[in-house]
Each structure stands twice: as structure tokens, then as C-alpha cells.
Amino acid sequence: MKDAHGWVKIAGLGPGDDLLVTPEVRAALSEATDVVGYIPYVARISERPGLTLHASDNRVEIDRSRHALKMAAEGRRVVVVSSGDPGVFAMASAVFEALENGPLEWRDLQIDVLPGITAMLAASARAGAPLGHDFCAINLSDNLKPWSLIEKRLRLAAQGDFAMGFYNPRSKSRPEGFVKTLEILQQECEPDRLILFARGVSTPQEELRIVALSDAHPDMADMRTVVIVGSSRTRIISCDRGPILYTPRFTPDPAEPQPAAGDHP
Amino acid sequence: MKDAHGWVKIAGLGPGDDLLVTPEVRAALSEATDVVGYIPYVARISERPGLTLHASDNRVEIDRSRHALKMAAEGRRVVVVSSGDPGVFAMASAVFEALENGPLEWRDLQIDVLPGITAMLAASARAGAPLGHDFCAINLSDNLKPWSLIEKRLRLAAQGDFAMGFYNPRSKSRPEGFVKTLEILQQECEPDRLILFARGVSTPQEELRIVALSDAHPDMADMRTVVIVGSSRTRIISCDRGPILYTPRFTPDPAEPQPAAGDHP
Numbered sequence: 112m113k114d115a116h117g118w119v120k121i122a123g124l125g126p127g128d129d130l131l132v133t134p135e136v137r138a139a140l141s142e143a144t145d146v147v148g149y150i151p152y153v154a155r156i157s158e159r160p161g162l163t164l165h166a167s168d169n170r171v172e173i174d175r176s177r178h179a180l181k182m183a184a185e186g187r188r189v190v191v192v193s194s195g196d197p198g199v200f201a202m203a204s205a206v207f208e209a210l211e212n213g214p215l216e217w218r219d220l221q222i223d224v225l226p227g228i229t230a231m232l233a234a235s236a237r238a239g240a241p242l243g244h245d246f247c248a249i250n251l252s253d254n255l256k257p258w259s260l261i262e263k264r265l266r267l268a269a270q271g272d273f274a275m276g277f278y279n280p281r282s283k284s285r286p287e288g289f290v291k292t293l294e295i296l297q298q299e300c301e302p303d304r305l306i307l308f309a310r311g312v313s314t315p316q317e318e319l320r321i322v323a324l325s326d327a328h329p330d331m332a333d334m335r336t337v338v339i340v341g342s343s344r345t346r347i348i349s350c351d352r353g354p355i356l357y358t359p360r361f362t363p364d365p366a367e368p369q370p371a372a373g374d375h376p
Numbered sequence: 377m378k379d380a381h382g383w384v385k386i387a388g389l390g391p392g393d394d395l396l397v398t399p400e401v402r403a404a405l406s407e408a409t410d411v412v413g414y415i416p417y418v419a420r421i422s423e424r425p426g427l428t429l430h431a432s433d434n435r436v437e438i439d440r441s442r443h444a445l446k447m448a449a450e451g452r453r454v455v456v457v458s459s460g461d462p463g464v465f466a467m468a469s470a471v472f473e474a475l476e477n478g479p480l481e482w483r484d485l486q487i488d489v490l491p492g493i494t495a496m497l498a499a500s501a502r503a504g505a506p507l508g509h510d511f512c513a514i515n516l517s518d519n520l521k522p523w524s525l526i527e528k529r530l531r532l533a534a535q536g537d538f539a540m541g542f543y544n545p546r547s548k549s550r551p552e553g554f555v556k557t558l559e560i561l562q563q564e565c566e567p568d569r570l571i572l573f574a575r576g577v578s579t580p581q582e583e584l585r586i587v588a589l590s591d592a593h594p595d596m597a598d599m600r601t602v603v604i605v606g607s608s609r610t611r612i613i614s615c616d617r618g619p620i621l622y623t624p625r626f627t628p629d630p631a632e633p634q635p636a637a638g639d640h641p
Contacts, residue, residue, distance in 0.1 A: 125398075131491070135393070196501075204622055205625060226493045226500075228398065228491045243472075257631065360520045
């Protein structure tokens, strides 16, 4: 390597609001010589002397990762930005794929992942605590995995009565995936199962909608939406400031008599 | 209500390092009149004039929540602190349970959940990106749900080839749960499945250990440990600075011929 002081930090910018960016990420950005990432995420970084911004289009994650690693090997201090958490359906795995398949000398590099607030947990916080008990996170995009695996995971997650958070529910090029997702949920879950559609969480465009599964429609989601499906125990508290959606911590044992009627584990 | 300006903010302090506390949480703490929480989390809050710290023991979550709501109804500005993210096996659901079962006037209160970096994602970041694809989060404590449900979820998650993050894997009072968990995983997964034991992440006591399932032992976890079980695709990159554990984004379609040998979806 030309310079042992180059590094890559793969940093999560959170869902949008600067108040949700950790001081660790802020410090990395202040030390960086280069920031690389998808155009709308790089647009969140302030320009300053000594910092070069490298914005690239969607679906070039491996090229972007190789570029970051190459610059670090040349002694540059590179922050790869993701929205949310870089380890959740974001840039961390892409950088490690590029590392594994790249020149061996890249394996000397200092590479750190700096966690961030992921969209699913930001959405959950905004609505209450729908992920307050066991849950799954599923990426509904079938760009990189077969649809059959997505369907299998959806059915198993529903059968396990997990709450679920869905990333990338819908894009213009794949409108049918989320249609099928709702059909699968309708087969596996009761019609009054609660679903949260959370769009642009923590941004000025934030929009939250809670509906029963029987009223859910594919158009309620787009690529900026995170969808959270409650477990069978997820419920609403009606409050003056709007409904609170949450999953209680307690699940009764079906083998034991219960004081409250209507509970189902 | 005596004062309309009281509020409750249920805030996540992250896994330990102050650099992982969001500015949103920091601001709430600076405005608070009262902080309530479990003793070790309240110990992380700096004392200052005008701020009263209310530390309480474990397993009194509902009492603590009622106390917080009662103080807010009296006009106080109350931060309920959790480690990690308050919406992930932490205080948010407890506060909403107390709210739902409490006096109706509490439903006028301003109650916000401020997300934080949850232990599972902090551990994942430290190790690489083992949760880089679909994953489940499971609380292994059977204090509030029957063990049969935990076992069912473990088997379904393994059958769906989800990566998994386990909270509360082991306590002195329940040493047998994690023994059973490892037995279930050994029945459902191949012996070389990778497991991360991450203890005290982002604290001076941080300790990470990656082992194959066949080498995993119940003693490797305690209540300060988060356990991450990889999917069948999770792998290690050997690097000079230590192993990187990650789950690739790509899963091949078993119905299509694959270029790389040894891949299994």
C-alpha cells in the first residue's frame, strides 16, 4: 500500500433527520477526504475544502465499493454512506463482497462499519412500538434472490407470528412483488392484522398510515416506504395525538388458562 | 392534567459508547426534569441541577412506566432510558402497556419514542455485516412468553434460512434456555453455521467471538451478550485486522444453474 493511513468507514446516516445521525458518523465525515454513495445520500453531506463527494447511481454498489477500497489503498480516508444502518440491506455487505473478490492487499485496510438508525426501527418508534417483540426484517426486492425464497420466508415468519419489517416493498420495475406479498399475508394471517405504511420517516414528507390487512392495498407502498406488519398481538391505543401501535411484551401460554379473553399467542 | 407541557420521551442510549447516542436523545436529556430507568442505564446520565434521576431495579418495568406517565401528567418532562433501541425488547412496549391500562387522562400526554442503536446492529457492525440480509430478532427470555413459542420461532427462522439475533440469551435464573437453543440450532442447521457472540459491544469490556455451531457452547453467552447466528450464506473474510463476518446480498436461485460451486440458498 502507498499509505497505511487510508481507511474505509461504512456509515449509516439514519432515515433522514440530522438529529438521528450519531456523533461517531459525524466525526468520520469530518475526517474524511472522500465520500461515496448513492446520489440522494451523498446529497445529505455538506461540502467543505478537502472533501470530495463521489455520488453514483443506484445498482452500482459493487463498482462504488471497489472505488472506495481502491482510494483507501491509495491512502485516502473514505466514508461510504448509506441511509439507515449500513448493515441492513445497505452498503456494508456490498463493500465486503468487493473486498472478498478484490486484490489481497485490500485485506490490510482498516475497514469499519458505523451503525445508524435503520428505517424499520425509526418507523417503529414513530408509530409506537410495533416491533416491541420478536420480529423479522425482510427485503422484498427479488433483484438478488429468487422470489420463491421471499415467499417461503414470508410464510414462515407469519406462521411463527413474528412482527415483520419490509424493506424495498415496491418499485416501478417490480410492482407485482408487493401484490403477491399482500396475498400471502392474507392467506396466512387474520384479516384484522395491523399494518403500518411509513413513508419518508423523519423527513418533511413523513407519512404514516395504519390499516387492517383486509384494507391494505399495494399502492400504499413505494420504494420510500417501510412496511411493518404486526404480530397477532399487535394493537392500537387510541390517543388524542393519534393512534399508538404497539406489540406487548407478554404472550400468554396456550397451555395455561388465561385471565383475559380473546388473547391468542 | 395540571400542566399541558409535561411529556414522556422513551429514549435509546445505544449499546454503551456515548458516540452512539443520537443528538435527538442528547437534546431530550438536556430538556428533561426527570430520568427514569434501570440502574445501569440511569448511571450513564450526567447529573445536573434541575434533573432528578430515578433508578430502579430490573423487572419493575410497569411500575417504572406508571411512574414516568404520572410525573408527565403532573407537568414534568420525563425521559425513560433504555439501552439500545427502546422499541427492541426494551421500555417502549412497557410504557404503552402502562398507558393502555392506566387512567384515560394519560392518553392526552405527548409521548415520543426516540430510536437508538440496538445491540444486535451494533454487534453486527463490529463484526462486519452478518445481518446484511433477511434476519430475525428473537428474545430468548421466557419470562413473558412460553418456551414453546420460542422453540417454534427458532425452528421456523432456521427453516427460512434467516440470520438471527438473540437478545437475553442467558441468565443465572434461566441457564437452560440457551442450552436448548443450541440443541435446536444443531438439529436445524449444518454444523459449520457461523455464530457470533458479542459481549459489551462498544464498551471497554467488548469481546467478540466467532465460532462454528458445532463449537458453540452455552457458556459463551451471558445476559450482556448478543448472539448472532448467520444464515447458510454467511461467511468469513480473513483479514490482517481479524476476521470479517458477513452475509452476501446475493442468494442464487436453486432452479437455475449457478457458476459458483458450493453455494446453497
